[in-house]
Amino acid sequence: MTETTQTQGTIPVRNQWWDVWDQFKTHRGAVIGGAFLIFITLFVLVGPYLWQVDAQKLDIRNKDLRPFYIGLFADVKWSWSRPLGTDHLGRDIMANLIQGGQISMAVGWTAMILSLFLGTLIGVLAGFFKRLDGILMRFTDLVLSLPLLPILLVMMLLFRDPLRAAFGPETGIFILIVSGIGITSWMHTARIVRGDILAIKEREFVLAARSIGTPPRRMITRHLLPNVMSPIMVSATLGLASAIITESALSFLGLGFPSDFPTWGKILFDSVDRMASFPERVIWPGLCISLTVLSVNYIGDGLRDALDPRIRGL
């Protein structure tokens, strides 16, 4: 008996992330977005084991097959073994979407992490060390006033061949695209992190930590970084969305991966010429990009609400 009264009297200790999760759950768009992101991630990761068709295999006999939903209602060439049809060289579109998705997602995540790392590093340095603040923020402003898409295109063109020679065609382009997107998208994170660090630095607990002689390095890792986690997470979602879009835009402009190496943007670009007769080849990769980005943006929206202590708990 005594035990039960005790548990009723004290509030069980709860990690604050459970509160965040409770708030996040109330945002319907964010939950649907999260579910879709998990689905598409599983689609590209587990997909190759379930759908064991070689994406690169040329099958001229079965070229230009239409997807099943057209084949069922119209008199066209189609087959159940190629449910989404094949392209002009007989490559299976479903397998290409899976393989392309792996690369698009890999580029998106890596570029996002890189840009987050750069942004956080510069933001923390500028916010914490007064001497670096002026110069780092001027630098951020300068980079912000560069025309980023043209410069990214120029970078793709310039460094494609040297990197391809150094790391092989696929890895080279991967490194180039990821670092290109990374170093042209860190600025907003840096600004947000710097602003938050400046505000947190004036709080009492930082003063307390300083008074017991905490060195700057531990000050940043133990006291400041955990407190700027929420804006970083929100800009992570925005970064992932924009990285996926930028990669497909580069591929779409013909300056991304080589053509035997599909990404969603590349499949779309390759199919544009024949979209009048085969619209599905454009629509599927486009839908993959759009829905992924849409779901990531909704997750970001939900996270922003969930991580805001003023809204949480209402």
Add this chain to the structure above:
Amino acid sequence: MLTYTIRRLILAVPTLLFIALVIFLLLELAPGDPMAEMPLTIPPEVKEKMREALGLGQPWYVRFYLWLYQFFVVEPQYWIDGLFGTNFADGAQRIISFQSRSPVFNTIAERIPQTLWVVGMSYVVGVLIALPIGIISAVRQYSWFDNFGTFVSMVGFSVPTFFTGVLLIVIFSVNLGWFPSIYDTTLKVDDWPSFVKQLKQMAMPVFVLALYNAAQISRFMRASMLDNLGQDYVRTARAKGMTEKVVVLKHVLRNSLIPVVTVIALGVPQVFGGAIITEQVFKVNGLGQLLIIAIHGNDVPMVLTLTFIFAVLIVVFNLIADILYGVLDPRIRYD
């Protein structure tokens, strides 16, 4: 305000110089050689002469200075000559494209009208759609209109313009045949049918870009309206017995427009950048397509000049946005 403007203008000079330097050095690393396409039978000493003629012989800082001189002195001189029939330029060397061997600025001048028509029109349309949507969404917060508007704007900036464009082409030009999928630049507008034709070919690119711009601006408009609707002066206005229409459209709207106007100004250069993709989709031969062609063709002077023009646009519109903010909002004084 004036001192602030002057200070910002002076500060813009080193910024632009730095940007020019970054772009120049980036292009300097280019492995592409404009002489690569020349026949191998040309003897090496002739080839060297040709390189000299293209201005590739000197070290990079000399060429950088020359390019700056041409961009800021020679080209404006030619421009003034063209306008007033004077002769300031006196046959000075202009910036010459590697590909077409004609002055870069002549090509740019040919391309600007298409870009301005399509891109400029889409921005205007986007703003005109976005403002009423933002206002209604804020006034009727959480209504079905607001939820629908939120969804549409989320879709608007999540779906990349190259996919919206392609989708529209599939639906409206391939299946329905309402609009042409390729923008015809040679079309002369001199009578009603050709005007209708021009409207038809502009409809899809303008719609794609307008949707993208409206998505972002309507969000800003809504947020800004919501901020202002909760202010004390709104309660005062209502307490004085003003109709809701006057309160919203006169008091709140004017104040909410201040940050939105700066956002609109800041968006202009980005629109030019984003137009690169849309122009590619609809085959509009504007500045964006010119840039892509120049990049693929290793045309260094063209890429350098175009990218720098984009940078100038960004810097200028940042400046305009900051100054507008100070002019429109008397609470903000930079001095």
